[in-house]
Structures are given as C-alpha cells and as structure tokens.
Amino acid sequence: MRAVVVAVVGTIGLACVLAWAAAALAGLSFVVVTTGSMAPTIPAGGIAVTHRADAADLAPGDVVTVPRPGSDLPVTHRVVSVDRVPGDETARSLTLRGDDNGTDDRDPYVVREAGLVLVHAPHLGSVLVALTSPAARGAAVAAFGALVVWAFWPSRQREER
Numbered sequence: 001m002r003a004v005v006v007a008v009v010g011t012i013g014l015a016c017v018l019a020w021a022a023a024a025l026a027g028l029s030f031v032v033v034t035t036g037s038m039a040p041t042i043p044a045g046g047i048a049v050t051h052r053a054d055a056a057d058l059a060p061g062d063v064v065t066v067p068r069p070g071s072d073l074p075v076t077h078r079v080v081s082v083d084r085v086p087g088d089e090t091a092r093s094l095t096l097r098g099d100d101n102g103t104d105d106r107d108p109y110v111v112r113e114a115g116l117v118l119v120h121a122p123h124l125g126s127v128l129v130a131l132t133s134p135a136a137r138g139a140a141v142a143a144f145g146a147l148v149v150w151a152f153w154p155s156r157q158r159e160e161r
Contacts, residue, residue, distance in 0.1 A: 006151050027052055029115055031065050032125035033076055037098030038063070041078075042117075047125035048076055050115030055092035058082050058114060065115035066094065069107075076117065080104055088112075 023030075029050045036044040041063070050065050058064060058079055065076040077096035085091040093108040130136060 002151060002155065005147075009147060028118075029065075030128065031074065031076055031115065031117075032129055033120075034073070034125075035098075037100050038076060038078075039100045041099045042076065042120045043122050045126035046120055046122045047128060048115075048117045048120040050117050052113050053116040054090065054113055055082075055094070055111045056090060058092065058094065058116070063117040063120075064094070064096070065117065066096070066109045066111050069109075074115070075105070075109075076115075077101075077105060083108075085110055 029052075031048045031050055033042045033044060033046045033048060038046075042048055048063070048065065053064075060079050060081055062079045063076065064079055065074045068075045075096065077098045080095040080097050083093040083095075085093055090112045091110055092112075093110050094114070095104050095108050097104045
C-alpha cells in the first residue's frame, strides 16, 4: 500500500512539474479574471491562458490581457479596434471593451505586445487563487512532510525480519 501511495503522489508531482515547465517554455501565462466585465465569455473567477503576441498581430475580436495604466492589475478585454501609433512601427493603440460592458474602455491602451487569450475556463481561477493562498501552501508543505515521514518510517513487517 505504501509503495502505491508514494508512486501515485510522485507521479502527480512529476506531472505538475512537467506541466509547469512546458507552460513556461511555451511562453504561456495564467491570468485570473477577477471581475465580471468579460461575462459570460469569461466570468469572474475564471482563468485565461495567454501567450505573448506582438501588437501588430492583434485584430478586432481578439481577447487580450494588457497592463492597466497606474495599476498592478492587468485588464482582460476584447479588442474593438487597432490603430497605428505615429512614429512607432511596433506599437498599436487598442480600443478595448469587456463583453458585459455597454461602452468601450475610456482610454485606449498603447502597447507593443499583449497577452493573447488562447483558452479560458470558468471557476478555475478561483480554485487557483485558493490553492496558492498561504494557508493552502502551508497545508501542502505539512502534508508532503507527513507523507515523506510516513514513506520512510519503518513498517512492522520490516522490523520483524
């Protein structure tokens, strides 16, 4: 039984590390959507997987994540229009709008690159936030430590030999 548990947990751990490494090598980022402005496409608590794209490659209809001026939090909205920026061949001025918003965002976003949303899933962002909280991380470390101790603790069968 002990060997099975250790093998299963080890396999899950290895799969997580490989998935993280593959995402990092592919240049993917995960963005948790915290507001309902993109509902119903991406509801609050959803997660979006993004890949860096040059601003010149963006088109109306794309969903992108860009830095929000004056804030640490980015904005994820749909592209309404893309305009050239005079004097800068790589920059574009993006007019964005959340799917659930009645009007375009007040100011355009001038960017050279953006996170292009490749896929999204509802509710997984809330799960990710919960799993990365300090309490969840502490519980995971404690559980892993207990598993290591249990895996190497001498069993009665070994003691009897």
